[in-house]
Amino acid sequence: MSDYSFPDGHYFSVIGNIRIGAGGQTRMALLRHRLIQTHANIAIPMVTFNPVPSYEPMRENLLTEGLLLPSSQIINMHEWLRHHPYGEDLGRVPAQPEESFTVDETYDGTGSGTVWRIFVKGAHSGEDHWDYLRPDGTRYLRTPADSMLGTTLVLDEQERVVADLDGLGDLWRWWMTELLPADGPVFLISDSRFIAFELGMLNNPRVHVLHQVHNPHQGGQRRWNSPVSASYEQSMNSISDLDALSVLTERQRHDIELFYGDRNNIVVIPNPSEPIIAPTPLPQRTHGRIVMVARLESQKRIERAISAFAIVAAKNAVAHLDIYGDGPDRAELDRQILESGLTDRITLHGHTPNAADQFWTADLGWLTSAFEGYCLALLEARLRACPFVALDVPYGPSEQINSGVDGVLVPNGDVERFAEETLALLADPERLEAMREPARQGALEHGFEDHLNRWADACALAQVQKSSRTHIEFARLSDLTLRLAGTHPRLTAVITVAGTGDRSALNVRWQMWVAESPAPVDLPVEFNLEGDEIHISGLGVARDLPFAADDPHVTGRLLIEWQNSTHSIDLTRKQSPSKVKQFALKVRNRLRD
Known part of the structure; x- marks a missing residue:
């Protein structure tokens, strides 16, 4: 019996890959796995996706370093596909051959030097790919060589097609579905933003995808309004598809909500301190x-x-x-x-x-x-x-x-x-x-007890909110009137929203800011819903703003907040200079010449 209120269900720790000597992100995922399995008494297999001939050296290394429990289970996609018995299915057809030639072979590093992967140049299809081999030389998987999309085939022992998929994301979703137990809720706790993005599209009411962010999501100066870093852009733009996004600090949640809007699926779960036993006697510290x-x-x-x-x-x-x-x-x-x-x-x-x-x-x-x-x-x-x-x-x-x-x-x-x-x-x-x-x-204030309680609460929240999740397919702006000059900036607009969810929970905000603003400034706005349309009117007071509303450096937007979903519509105008300014520029340019 556990002291932690994790919902009943099946749990998986989704890690893109594990490598020897990995950094803090992987070590943290392994620590959470050990804590949940040891103290919450929940089996939580670790799921990895990276192509390797065998995970056994990794398992042995992790056990030796104390990062893995003897009861821990690592399920690697390639190991599973390589050895899974598919059984007979008379409806399967052989993979279509194509004229091709091998460019490179990858060996498994053993004394025998068994080939486990072949890079194939697709002369007929024009699509380069990897063929992955079983120990007996038969193919178990074909994937695109240098793209997330493209022909992806799962093959049985007779090289007949088990699944014909479109790229790695489709493969990951198919394989996770194969792993799912027959019934009951499933909680996928992901530490890979790339995998989480793809699993967020599973669209299975039993499956709850929770993703842990391990680093800042912005680039540049890493302010709330700094551009999102390229490696995080895809996942941050798909927060709506996640049942929960966990960040490590309140400061990061605050920055995310300033940039993307308020959502009900963001939680804060700091890294925990692992229980340690101090050596006796304590070793002497070396000065300096x-x-x-x-x-x-x-x-x-x-x-x-x-x-x-x-x-x-x-x-x-x-x-x-x-x-x-x-x-x-x-x-x-x-x-x-x-x-x-x-x-x-x-x-x-x-x-x-x-x-x-x-x-x-x-x-x-x-x-x-x-x-x-x-x-x-x-x-x-x-x-x-x-x-x-x-x-x-x-x-x-x-x-x-x-x-x-x-x-x-x-x-x-x-x-x-x-x-x-x-x-x-x-x-x-x-x-x-x-x-x-x-x-x-x-x-010690960040003990594992608080960490486990927060994860239990996050899983429970994801389960409770599953049925009320929203989805915005698109939001189209029309009938916009925007006047920023004068004492009262004003706005009227209509936004047509296609999506699913309880529209009574929808909120609209009119916001402005400049690059150095500590946060967006909200202007008064009213709206009413008429079918798929949101009719909006706003009237601000210029003297209440810390900048001129018609300053060309001001960014403006209409922000739709709808439970787990948000959508931002840019109102920034590239204003042409007045005739007086145009004349002044011409004079200045002549003087320079």
Whole structure:
């Protein structure tokens, strides 16, 4: 019997892939799996989709590192398709052959060097593809080689077509449907935004898709109105298709709702602290030892840490920086350390099992990332009473660190200030020691109990709201009158909405902002529903706005909010300059000539 109120049903943890030495996102998904299975007594198989000849080496590695339970189940799509017995079906037809030639073969890495994948150049169809092979050489799957769309065939042991699909997304949905139990609710907790986007289109009333966002969704300056990063654009534009979107911080939810509008399917579930047992006796901390646990990749901005440590090392003779983790930037960071003359003061240890335990002997930890979701290494360090000096990046550090009490936050990008704050702490052991217990207590507030309760509530909310979900097929603006000059900006418009759901729950907002606005400004608006049409009228007061409504830099929109769905209609006008301004421009240009 569990103390957590997860709805009855079948649960799956949907992970795109798992790799040895994976970063915080995968480690967090594995931790949630262990917590749900151990403390909520719910079997939650992990589902992966990446093509590999065998997942056994991965299972063994994860078990060795304590990241997997002996009772854990990993179901990989390719393993399943390779070995699944389809049985007899006289209606199946053989896959149509085509004139083709093999360009490349992929071997499984064993001594026998068995071919498990073939890249085929499609001379007849013009479509390059991968053929995936069983151990006996028969094909079990054909997929497009370099596209999400295209001919995708699932084949049985006689290479007859089991399923003729259109691309990888269609394959993922078909396979997940094959995995579903015959009856009862199903909860798919996804950590892959690409997989979640595709599974959101399952349109099965039994299936609830909940997706966990692990990083900021914006690019650029990562303000609420910054452009959405290319890797998140598809998933953020399809929030309406999810039964729940979970983010790690209130700040990120706030930014999403400012940009996309209010929805009822966004929840906040911070990363949890995993129960740990402190060693007895506690190991002695090494004065001046700074520890980082991070993948060596662009997000973590380890080059900033090396630059900051060069300043620290010049003023503190005992400081040493130990970095645990591996990644694609390793060679470049080695070069930077060598050129800085710090090879005896900075050590790149590579991937190290149980790296978080290094914080037991550290004086303090560092975080120099360009962005975070909710830094797991920071949480693990604080559990071990190791305060952090961290750049205040979106999101997470400001919601984890009480600056000056249990760590120090430094304005984003200020490497010199970062080094100076570190030097000040190392020079004041009393102050540093006073931060240790508050850091530990702060981490304990994010215990696994709260984490599991929040996931139980999210699943229950998804189930309750399933029947009242809405869908906006399109929204078309007509009969727009928009006057922005003068003392009272005004608007009238009609929006025709095609969609499904209870229209009495629909809301409309008229909003404006400029690039530096902390949030959109709402203007008074009234609307009434007439069938598929929304008739809108708005009247604002110019002096109530922090900018001129007719300023060409103002962005305006009508925003439809409808339960889990929102839709934004741009009202921004590219205004032509007046005749006086046009004449002034001509004169100015002549003078320049």
